[in-house]
Amino acid sequence: MRVTRRRGYVPQDIESKWQRIWRDRGVMRADDSSARAKFYNLVMFPYPSGDLHMGHMRNYVIGDLYSRFQRMRNYEVLNPFGWDAFGLPAENAAMKAGLHPETWTRDNVARAKEQLAMMGILYDWSREVTTCDPDYYRWTQWLFLLFYERGLAYRAMAPVNWCPVDQTVLANEQVVNGACWRHPDVPVEKRDLEQWFLRITEYADRLLDDIGLLDHWPERVRVMQANWIGRSHGVEVDFSVVGLDETMRIYTTRPDTLFGVTFMVLAPEHPLLEQVTTPENRSAVRAYVERARRETEIARLSTEGAKTGVPTGGWAINPLTGERLPIWVADYVLMTYGTGAIMAVPGHDQRDFEFARRFGLPVREVIAPPRGRRDGLSEAYTAAGVMVNSGRFDGLEGQAGFDAVADFVEERGYGRRAIRYRLRDWLISRQRYWGCPIPIVHCESCGVVPVPLDELPVLLPKTYRRLSELPEFYETTCSRCGGKARRETDTMDTFIDSSWYFLRYTSAQDQDAPFDPGLANHWMAVDQYTGGIEHAILHLLYSRFFQKVLHDAGLVDAVEPFARLFTQGMVTRGGQVMSKSLGNGVAPDDLVVREGADAGRIYEMFIGPPNEDAEWTDEAVAGPVRFLQKVWRLILDPDTIAATGTGAGAVDLRRKLHQTIRKVTEDYESFRFNTAVAALMELANAMQDYLAGGGERGAEWSEAVGTMIRLLNPMAPHIAEELWERTGGQGLCADAAWPDYDAITAADNEVTLVVQVAGKVRDRLRVPAGLDEPAATELALASEAARRALGNGGRPSRVVYVRDKLINIVP
RNA sequence: GUCGGCGUGGCGGAAUAGGCAGACGCGCCAGACUUAGGAUCUGGUGCCCUCGGGCAUGGGAGUUCGAGUCUCCCCGCCGACACCA
Numbered sequence: 001m002r003v004t005r006r007r008g009y010v011p012q013d014i015e016s017k018w019q020r021i022w023r024d025r026g027v028m029r030a031d032d033s034s035a036r037a038k039f040y041n042l043v044m045f046p047y048p049s050g051d052l053h054m055g056h057m058r059n060y061v062i063g064d065l066y067s068r069f070q071r072m073r074n075y076e077v078l079n080p081f082g083w084d085a086f087g088l089p090a091e092n093a094a095m096k097a098g099l100h101p102e103t104w105t106r107d108n109v110a111r112a113k114e115q116l117a118m119m120g121i122l123y124d125w126s127r128e129v130t131t132c133d134p135d136y137y138r139w140t141q142w143l144f145l146l147f148y149e150r151g152l153a154y155r156a157m158a159p160v161n162w163c164p165v166d167q168t169v170l171a172n173e174q175v176v177n178g179a180c181w182r183h184p185d186v187p188v189e190k191r192d193l194e195q196w197f198l199r200i201t202e203y204a205d206r207l208l209d210d211i212g213l214l215d216h217w218p219e220r221v222r223v224m225q226a227n228w229i230g231r232s233h234g235v236e237v238d239f240s241v242v243g244l245d246e247t248m249r250i251y252t253t254r255p256d257t258l259f260g261v262t263f264m265v266l267a268p269e270h271p272l273l274e275q276v277t278t279p280e281n282r283s284a285v286r287a288y289v290e291r292a293r294r295e296t297e298i299a300r301l302s303t304e305g306a307k308t309g310v311p312t313g314g315w316a317i318n319p320l321t322g323e324r325l326p327i328w329v330a331d332y333v334l335m336t337y338g339t340g341a342i343m344a345v346p347g348h349d350q351r352d353f354e355f356a357r358r359f360g361l362p363v364r365e366v367i368a369p370p371r372g373r374r375d376g377l378s379e380a381y382t383a384a385g386v387m388v389n390s391g392r393f394d395g396l397e398g399q400a401g402f403d404a405v406a407d408f409v410e411e412r413g414y415g416r417r418a419i420r421y422r423l424r425d426w427l428i429s430r431q432r433y434w435g436c437p438i439p440i441v442h443c444e445s446c447g448v449v450p451v452p453l454d455e456l457p458v459l460l461p462k463t464y465r466r467l468s469e470l471p472e473f474y475e476t477t478c479s480r481c482g483g484k485a486r487r488e489t490d491t492m493d494t495f496i497d498s499s500w501y502f503l504r505y506t507s508a509q510d511q512d513a514p515f516d517p518g519l520a521n522h523w524m525a526v527d528q529y530t531g532g533i534e535h536a537i538l539h540l541l542y543s544r545f546f547q548k549v550l551h552d553a554g555l556v557d558a559v560e561p562f563a564r565l566f567t568q569g570m571v572t573r574g575g576q577v578m579s580k581s582l583g584n585g586v587a588p589d590d591l592v593v594r595e596g597a598d599a600g601r602i603y604e605m606f607i608g609p610p611n612e613d614a615e616w617t618d619e620a621v622a623g624p625v626r627f628l629q630k631v632w633r634l635i636l637d638p639d640t641i642a643a644t645g646t647g648a649g650a651v652d653l654r655r656k657l658h659q660t661i662r663k664v665t666e667d668y669e670s671f672r673f674n675t676a677v678a679a680l681m682e683l684a685n686a687m688q689d690y691l692a693g694g695g696e697r698g699a700e701w702s703e704a705v706g707t708m709i710r711l712l713n714p715m716a717p718h719i720a721e722e723l724w725e726r727t728g729g730q731g732l733c734a735d736a737a738w739p740d741y742d743a744i745t746a747a748d749n750e751v752t753l754v755v756q757v758a759g760k761v762r763d764r765l766r767v768p769a770g771l772d773e774p775a776a777t778e779l780a781l782a783s784e785a786a787r788r789a790l791g792n793g794g795r796p797s798r799v800v801y802v803r804d805k806l807i808n809i810v811p
Numbered sequence: 812g813u814c815g816g817c818g819u820g821g822c823g824g825a826a827u828a829g830g831c832a833g834a835c836g837c838g839c840c841a842g843a844c845u846u847a848g849g850a851u852c853u854g855g856u857g858c859c860c861u862c863g864g865g866c867a868u869g870g871g872a873g874u875u876c877g878a879g880u881c882u883c884c885c886c887g888c889c890g891a892c893a894c895c896a
Contacts, residue, residue: 220815224891252896337895351894422895623836678835754831759877761831800876806830810876
């Protein structure tokens with residue numbers, strides 16, 4: 001083996017050199033026509049908000065590590081990157097600094113690119129995507145028009161969520177606890193506005209059912225998505241209103257409790273409310289509705305306060321019993337779910353129960369608990385039970401009761417089975433400048449007219465100001481009649497931009513289409529998607545929706561965009577998530593200067609399980625630094641390892657080596673990077689033992705050196721390249737083949753057998769692997785511990801033997 | 812409130828088809844080498860102890876030859892959803 005000797009490991013001497021070589025040779029460039037099996041590896045693209053810190057880097061290190069690993073395993077890897085570049089922070093920062101949002105964004109992108117490069121993170125930059133580029137948003141607009149054509153984009157007047165700080169409307173998903181997702185202290189307001197929506201509810205069933213296809217997604221993300229969609233099966237029942245020609249339609253998931261209805265409730269916004277209210281109740285009802293409208297969403301949705309409501313004076317008729325039921329108005333009933341009206345069953349619904357208690361309304365039991373477990377009337381009994389006080393249905397239980405009543409209701413024409421969702425249509429209009437313009441004009445005579453495809457993109461004006469304040473932008477002519485028209489001045493929610501970027505990467509330079517269907521079908525689905533758990537609902541749900549619509553339009557085959565998802569934890573320091581505002585972020589620049597990019601990468605992987613949050617400790621980076629120094633010295637300066645006695649032999653070294661190949665390969669595959677680092681450290685220690693024991697630097701040693709370098713490469717690529725070169729490796733280590741392990745070499749031929757007496761460890765024996773039970777028993781009974789426990793010649797009452805592991809003697 | 816996750820040395824964390832608790836590393840202690848340096852190497856490091864052992868994975872019970880791992884109850888922390896009929 002040819003070894004170039006030099007002074008010790010100085011990462012700064014080698015890192016920028018290899019970064020330049022990788023870039024010049026286009027190492028991470030993906031070949032669309034490669035004969036190798038494809039592997040689409042993707043990290044969630046960032047919003048370029050400024051300097052990156054090591055908390056952000058965790059995501060990119062994982063992605064880079066995995067790309068390099070899969071390349072070595074002979075996959076043709078597509079590992080692209082881009083920028084989710086539209087959005088409010090750019091506008092806010094621009095206002096503060098007096099810059100154009102685009103200038104601010106481009107500067108941040110340039111800075112972040114430098115930081116990624118200095119960490120040795122590689123992408124196929126020829127496919128870089130920036131969502132605020134006209135080359136990109138032209139196709140975002142094109143896709144909007146596709147949705148419009150397919151009836152999936154519509155404009156509607158609706159009560160919408162308005163953030164008073166950002167001066168824009170928000171999607172349902174962007175309202176968190178009744179507050180704006182970006183300002184947790186700012187309650188959203190309700191406004192009635194005409195806005196654009198995407199009909200995601202049309203896909204509710206498929207979005208829910210196809211979660212079943214996502215075998216390789218974390219369970220908690222699948223549960224969160226299923227809960228968000230919130231499908232429920234129930235029955236709609238029409239109750240006639242006394243003295244009116246109208247019916248009051250309600251939705252219930254418990255038709256088996258229909259005999260327990262004792263009153264009815266309308267939401268304050270319900271259109272029927274005016275009509276059912278009697279003159280003597282009018283002023284009270286109006287006052288109540290006024291108050292409910294003024295209340296913030298937070299106060300109204302709070303489950304803590306006592307329920308409020310007033311009687312309307314109106315009456316409804318239970319179609320099953322003919323009973324007269326008083327109609328109330330109360331804000332615990334939501335206009336936005338079901339029909340905005342409910343039948344109240346205080347005996348078996350906790351909310352109705354509380355309301356009934358507060359206002360002295362009757363409570364009736366129609367579901368009997370299994371064994372008289374009912375504790376008086378302190379709460380509603382909501383679990384399953386047997387129907388009672390329900391006429392012909394008495395005695396039915398659970399689903400049988402549901403079905404019998406539902407059938408009866410349908411036969412008599414009182415109502416019908418229905419499915420409801422929690423999911424709402426996606427409100428995408430934003431009253432902001434720095435976003436993708438909605439390609440629509442409003443013509444005085446033709447109404448809403450889509451911008452013709454050959455006129456795309458609708459460019460943002462250079463001037464940074466509200467679009468609705470820029471006459472040269474919004475005054476235009478109608479493409480249909482040539483008459484005066486006004487442009488839509490809202491821009492799209494930035495989550496639209498990020499709902500299809502993974503498709504654009506497959507043909508990022510395409511000038512004729514958002515993406516080339518052939519290339520999209522070649523690369524999709526994304527094989528490995530890595531990002532933060534905070535996107536569990538918004539981004540991942542929207543992207544799934546887009547993928548399905550594009551599938552239906554015949555543009556792409558896959559019905560799900562992301563085959564395997566990994567959500568990594570956040571990095572904390574001083575107990576809090578690293579962030580710019582807290583000033584506790586570790587800058588990659590400082591780390592690279594002090595310890596080197598490789599040590600930083602390894603530490604970030606070693607810090608803990610990647611799916612969990614991890615606390616960054618500055619001193620602990622020393623471990624990975626020392627490890628790399630040790631590897632360097634072992635490989636380039638083995639003469640300096642003192643022979644301090646008997647160490648492991650060549651057979652032991654090879655066994656450890658092949659065990660390590662197996663362990664590291666499995667750990668990389670399953671994202672257990674922390675234990676992969678530990679395994680490599682153990683191998684380095686074993687190599688040191690070998691040399692210290694006077695081991696020769698022959699074929700076994702060379703095998704260990706070449707293998708160690710390649711196992712290390714995905715994690716610490718700079719030092720791996722340098723060592724690879726100096727030990728005479730062919731080509732780049734990045735292009736080298738991943739080592740295979742030999743199961744026979746890796747097998748232990750001698751194992752430690754634990755001897756237990758009554759379940760307590762009493763001895764340990766070195767025995768040949770695969771020892772059979774009689775032989776093991778004989779050995780164990782002869783041991784000192786066994787003789788002491790059993791006395792001379794005593795026989796155990798029982799012996800439990802687990803091959804190669806343990807033998808338990810029960811006296 | 813519902814659902815999900817978690818709780819292991821001074822610290823980060825290993826170990827689950829039930830089988831040696833504490834791998835690997837940080838820190839700490841002792842020693843070696845030394846042109847004294849935040850370098851490197853060697854050994855030690857859960858607690859108690861009468862040196863035979865005893866006790867330890869948030870607390871308590873249970874199943875088992877054997878439990879960090881399985882079951883039940885309780886405590887604590889984190890996250891999601893939260894009046895969805």
